[in-house]
Amino acid sequence: MQIGSELVSYLEALGRIELSDDERVKCEKDLQDILSYIDTLNELDTSNVEPLSHSFPVTNVFHEDEVKTSADRELLLSNAPHQKDGCFKVPKTVE
Amino acid sequence: MSIDFLKMTALELAKKIQCGEIKVRDAVDAVYNSIDNYDSTYNCYISTCKEQAYKKADEVQAKIDSGNIASPLAGVPVSVKDNICTKGITTTCASKILENFKPTYNATVVERMEAADMIIVGKLNMDEFAMGSTTETSHFGATNNPWDINRVPGGSSGGAAASVAASEAVISLGSDTGGSVRQPCSFCGVTGLKPTYGSVSRYGLVAFASSLDPNGPVAKDVADCAALFEIISGKDAKDGTSMEFPKFDFSKVLDGDVKGKKIGIPSDYLGEGISPDVKDAILNAANELQKLGATVEEFPMPIVKYAIPTYYIIACAEACSNLSRYDGVKYGYSSPVAENLKETYIKSRSEGFGMEVKRRIMLGNFVLSSGYYDAYYKKALQAKKLIQASFFEAFEKYDMLLGPVAPTTALKKGESLSDPLKMYLGDIYTVMINIAGLPAVCVPCGFDSNNLPIGLQLIGKPFDETTIMQTALGFQKATDFVKNPELIKGAAK
Numbered sequence: 200m201q202i203g204s205e206l207v208s209y210l211e212a213l214g215r216i217e218l219s220d221d222e223r224v225k226c227e228k229d230l231q232d233i234l235s236y237i238d239t240l241n242e243l244d245t246s247n248v249e250p251l252s253h254s255f256p257v258t259n260v261f262h263e264d265e266v267k268t269s270a271d272r273e274l275l276l277s278n279a280p281h282q283k284d285g286c287f288k289v290p291k292t293v294e
Numbered sequence: 295m296s297i298d299f300l301k302m303t304a305l306e307l308a309k310k311i312q313c314g315e316i317k318v319r320d321a322v323d324a325v326y327n328s329i330d331n332y333d334s335t336y337n338c339y340i341s342t343c344k345e346q347a348y349k350k351a352d353e354v355q356a357k358i359d360s361g362n363i364a365s366p367l368a369g370v371p372v373s374v375k376d377n378i379c380t381k382g383i384t385t386t387c388a389s390k391i392l393e394n395f396k397p398t399y400n401a402t403v404v405e406r407m408e409a410a411d412m413i414i415v416g417k418l419n420m421d422e423f424a425m426g427s428t429t430e431t432s433h434f435g436a437t438n439n440p441w442d443i444n445r446v447p448g449g450s451s452g453g454a455a456a457s458v459a460a461s462e463a464v465i466s467l468g469s470d471t472g473g474s475v476r477q478p479c480s481f482c483g484v485t486g487l488k489p490t491y492g493s494v495s496r497y498g499l500v501a502f503a504s505s506l507d508p509n510g511p512v513a514k515d516v517a518d519c520a521a522l523f524e525i526i527s528g529k530d531a532k533d534g535t536s537m538e539f540p541k542f543d544f545s546k547v548l549d550g551d552v553k554g555k556k557i558g559i560p561s562d563y564l565g566e567g568i569s570p571d572v573k574d575a576i577l578n579a580a581n582e583l584q585k586l587g588a589t590v591e592e593f594p595m596p597i598v599k600y601a602i603p604t605y606y607i608i609a610c611a612e613a614c615s616n617l618s619r620y621d622g623v624k625y626g627y628s629s630p631v632a633e634n635l636k637e638t639y640i641k642s643r644s645e646g647f648g649m650e651v652k653r654r655i656m657l658g659n660f661v662l663s664s665g666y667y668d669a670y671y672k673k674a675l676q677a678k679k680l681i682q683a684s685f686f687e688a689f690e691k692y693d694m695l696l697g698p699v700a701p702t703t704a705l706k707k708g709e710s711l712s713d714p715l716k717m718y719l720g721d722i723y724t725v726m727i728n729i730a731g732l733p734a735v736c737v738p739c740g741f742d743s744n745n746l747p748i749g750l751q752l753i754g755k756p757f758d759e760t761t762i763m764q765t766a767l768g769f770q771k772a773t774d775f776v777k778n779p780e781l782i783k784g785a786a787k
Contacts, residue, residue: 206660213659214614215621215639216652229653230660232715233606237670240603243677250675251682253505253535254491254731255756260534274398280628287623292635 200238202231299324300461301778304370304518307464311369312358318351318369318413321464325371325415328462334784336438336447338457340376342416343383347371354411365410366521366544372407373463375454376417377424378509379498380404383414387500388432389422391620391627391646401498402533403467403509403526410525418453418466422648423617424474424502426450427717428710431650436707439481440779441746445704448478454512455482460781465522466512471503472605473699473724475510476736480699480749483738483777485766486512487519488724490757491731492537494523495530503612504535506605506728515776516737516767520544523759539757546760550768553587555761556693557752560595563697563723575740575748576698579769583696586768590696597684598726600677602718605725607661607674613651614658620646653714682730685753694762695753698723699736703746723751733759735766738775747775 207227211218218226272285281288299307299321310316326344333339354369374380377387379397381404386392404414421431429437429452437452439445440460447456451468455478458466468475470488479486487510494508501507511522524544530536559580564573580590622628622642629641647655661670688695700720710717727734732753739750750769754762770776 207656210656210659210663213663214652214655215618215636215643216647216655217640217644218652222649222652226649226653226656229714230657233657233718234660236715236718237603237607240600240607240673240677243597243600243680245673245676245680248676248679250672251679252675254682254729255537257492257535257537260531262531270398278395278398278625280622280626289623290632290634290638 200234202227202234300328300464303514304367304465305521308367308370312363318355318358319348321369322347322351322371322413322415325463329416331783332460332462332781335443335782336440336456336460336462337435338419338437338453338460338462339373339416340386340388340419340434340453341384343380343414346383347413347415350408350413354413357411365525367525368411370412371415371464372412373416373418373454373457373466374404374414375420375451375466375468377420377469377500378404378467379500380414380417383417385417385500386433387423388420388434389647389651390433391642393433393627395625397498399498402495402530404498406526407467418451418457420453421450421650423500423651424450424469424471425613425650425654427473427477427720428705429453429478430707430711431648433648439704440781441483442704442744443782444707445746446481446707446710448481448704450474451512452478455479455484455486458482458484458512458514459779461778465518467522467526468510468512469499469507470510470728471507472609472728473721475512476699476724476734476749476751477721479512479736480747481704483747483779484512485515485519485738486510486736487523487759487763488727488734489523489527489759490733492535493527493539493757493759495533495536497530497532501616503609504616505612506609516735516763516770517548519735520547520763542759547764547767550764550771552583552765552768555588555765556691557583557588557590558688558692558695559590559592560598560695560697561592562595562598567719567722568698568701569703569742571742572698572701572703572748576750579739579750580696582773583765583769586772588765593688595684595688597681598722601681601726601729602722604674604677604681605721605729606657606718607670608678608729610654610658611662611671612658614655614662617651617655650714678729681726685730685732689755694765697751697753699749699751700724703742703744703748727753732756733762735762737766737770739773740775
């Protein structure tokens with residue numbers, strides 16, 4: 200797999216990250232090294248192997264639908280960088 | 295108070311506290327004095343929480359004085375990795391993006407330690423978001439190895455392992471997503487347990503790779519680890535992936551009986567890349583276990599060479615999803631120069647995350663992106679199935695497997711930062727265990743020519759921590775590899 204600067208920019212956009220020019224050059228090289236190594240996995244025959252997501256079988260976990268007090272609003276908002284009138288505040292999103 | 299308290303194991307200290315010989319407050323004082331003396335040298339802690347600790351110490355003392363002993367570790371100070379949520383106490387994940395984050399709730403493991411009357415004294419340094427194997431990617435500076443301050447303590451639970459080695463903690467709690475408890479324990483000469491996936495609740499552990507992450511104890515010896523594991527383990531309704539299993543009973547490991555145990559050594563764990571000193575120490579440990587009555591034999595496990603690609607695909611894929619929550623809106627760092635919502639996301643994340651975290655987010659987005667998903671992510675999940683099957687096949691013949699934790703002893707600082715792939719390759723013997731969800735214990739088993747500790751790992755069947763810890767304890771009783779490094783006092787903080 201060949202990594203190019205276009206792919207690096209695409210991955211920045213997907214992850215909502217912006218690298219500096221220096222970081223981008225270094226990152227391209229590092230990702231190339233890592234992916235070239237990761238490509239050794241292609242040697243492993245996985246035909247007809249079922250992908251395994253959970254290490255051990257898990258089933259849906261249900262609980263009774265009881266009304267309980269959840270976290271305190273003010274307390275939760277105390278970590279917010281910006282808040283107003285008991286809500287998270289963000290820059291204007293609609294013109 | 296005397297630092298000699300801190301040369302005791304947690305269980306020894308607990309005994310003296312519970313019979314009234316040592317006051318809980320004095321034990322807490324001893325830890326803080328040691329931190330004052332040594333943390334400017336080793337940088338194990340990101341923060342301490344004296345006010346809460348002394349308040350809890352007084353409560354616990356009152357209970358002990360009235361004859362109420364909540365657990366075998368009641369009264370013991372414990373230090374916690376800074377990716378484990380502690381209510382009202384800053385939990386940073388060693389990242390700028392969570393620098394001022396105060397959780398509004400406790401992780402289940404914290405609730406359980408508090409219910410066991412343990413005293414949380416501080417939060418430990420780590421690689422940023424547990425992404426790294428050296429504790430050098432911390433926003434709060436690297437932790438130094440107590441055996442040689444020019445070397446890394448390992449990671450990501452480097453603060454947890456170094457604090458126990460440097461007697462800045464009696465016992466610690468780390469997390470192990472791909473070796474993050476075991477590898478620093480190996481580098482720092484202490485004992486650590488990576489429990490079976492699902493045996494310890496992940497509720498309140500800041501998510502990195504959810505299918506791989508459990509919390510695990512770091513301590514001076516196996517008995518301490520077993521005692522803490524008994525406290526933190528067990529099903530939790532708040533973690534849907536935590537499992538029902540027979541309650542672990544730490545007293546069952548204490549006889550250290552090794553007789554008749556069947557141990558397999560994957561020969562691919564002793565192959566290319568392992569340092570000769572590490573290989574010798576591992577083979578000597580195998581001999582020792584044989585002398586104690588175990589049967590030991592080598593067997594091939596060729597799938598080892600695919601462990602790292604599989605791990606990094608799965609871990610990065612999960613990390614990029616988990617870390618999408620850091621948006622500069624609800625909590626954490628928010629860029630002061632963002633002018634619209636998209637910029638709030640991009641600038642907060644770009645300014646808030648370090649390079650290793652960004653790299654893993656990008657790698658994760660790559661393996662999940664359309665066009666590459668089948669070739670990478672799905673392929674890795676298939677490899678995961680084959681890796682687990684290889685272990686299960688081995689467990690038809692053996693009770694447990696034995697091998698090194700890491701191919702080398704502690705590396706010099708800076709070596710890994712310049713070459714991330716090289717750092718990833720050092721995880722070869724640990725990541726497979728996380729992929730398969732198995733338990734593994736790391737115990738010191740020797741020293742190399744530079745007097746740096748070497749760690750042995752015993753890998754067990756799912757939910758059979760008892761067998762590996764019993765064997766590890768037998769090994770520890772018969773050998774003398776648990777040592778204290780010569781500490782260097784720093785300028786008081």
